[in-house]
Amino acid sequence: GSDASLGDQVGHKIIGIDPGAGIMTATQKAIEDYGLSDWNLVEGSGAAMTATLDKAIKKEDPIVITGWTPHWMFSKYDLKYLEDPKKSYGEAEEIHTIARLGLKEDQPEAYQFLSNFQWTEEEMGEVMIAIQDGKPEAQAATDFIAAHPDRVAEWTDGITPVDGNEITLAYVAWDSEIASFNVVQQILQDKLGFKVKGLQVDAGPMWLGVAQGDADASLAAWLPLTHADYLSQYEGKIEDLGANMTGVKTGLVVPAYVDANSIEDLVS
Numbered sequence: 001g002s003d004a005s006l007g008d009q010v011g012h013k014i015i016g017i018d019p020g021a022g023i024m025t026a027t028q029k030a031i032e033d034y035g036l037s038d039w040n041l042v043e044g045s046g047a048a049m050t051a052t053l054d055k056a057i058k059k060e061d062p063i064v065i066t067g068w069t070p071h072w073m074f075s076k077y078d079l080k081y082l083e084d085p086k087k088s089y090g091e092a093e094e095i096h097t098i099a100r101l102g103l104k105e106d107q108p109e110a111y112q113f114l115s116n117f118q119w120t121e122e123e124m125g126e127v128m129i130a131i132q133d134g135k136p137e138a139q140a141a142t143d144f145i146a147a148h149p150d151r152v153a154e155w156t157d158g159i160t161p162v163d164g165n166e167i168t169l170a171y172v173a174w175d176s177e178i179a180s181f182n183v184v185q186q187i188l189q190d191k192l193g194f195k196v197k198g199l200q201v202d203a204g205p206m207w208l209g210v211a212q213g214d215a216d217a218s219l220a221a222w223l224p225l226t227h228a229d230y231l232s233q234y235e236g237k238i239e240d241l242g243a244n245m246t247g248v249k250t251g252l253v254v255p256a257y258v259d260a261n262s263i264e265d266l267v268s
């Protein structure tokens with residue numbers, strides 16, 4: 001590559017996503033922790049970030065993005081996380097399901113299923129990649145359910161179906177949470193008799209919606225670090241039903257052809 005620093009090559013820009021996402025707070029902290037004062041974090045969305053990434057990779061241009069696992073981009077492109085020796089992005093993260101207070105009493109069947117639901121990166125990947133390859137979201141979820149009857153039976157074991165009870169699930173338009181929302185919506189509808197409404201909002205309104213009861217639950221709570229600020233803001237106003245996925249992570253990500261291996265390499 002050229003002898004210009006990576007910072008010069010990318011205009012000292014980190015391509016981020018929606019401003020309310022916890023990864024954006026963590027990246028601001030990384031900028032401080034590593035003394036990247038001449039770098040700027042660009043706000044946008046998950047979709048805009050992957051479109052910018054695709055353009056850069058097609059031209060084999062350098063680029064630095066905020067990235068997370070699970071995400072389909074790791075199977076589509078040859079990417080790597082920059083090492084984070086100062087742990088600005090924390091250790092192993094989990095995606096949790098949170099519920100409004102009172103859900104257990106009002107909708108015990110939904111509460112039980114949402115407490116049971118936990119799946120793997122590979123399973124989520126099947127749905128995410130099908131959607132990325134153009135399959136409609138609901139169809140990708142229905143196909144997943146048809147392909148995994150044993151898992152669906154496990155998650156719904158012992159739960160008596162209801163007759164049209166309404167449930168609202170809040171989620172943020174991150175590819176990972178689009179997948180989990182659609183699978184949970186389809187199971188609640190097709191197997192347990194619920195009518196499920198989706199509330200697609202930013203991270204802040206998602207937490208607020210569950211805390212205020214406008215939404216019954218959400219599968220998009222990244223903890224313990226990524227959404228730590230939201231959890232402390234709404235402590236006692238929501239119920240954490242535990243992890244729906246473990247072993248996830250967030251960080252700075254570059255194409256494998258970029259000559260950097262650690263966030264420390266961004267200091268020009």
Ligand SMILES: C[SH](C)CC(=O)O
Pocket residue numbers: 017020021022023024068174176203222226227250
């Ligand atoms: C982008 S990760 C899916 C979650 C978050 O950063 O809030």
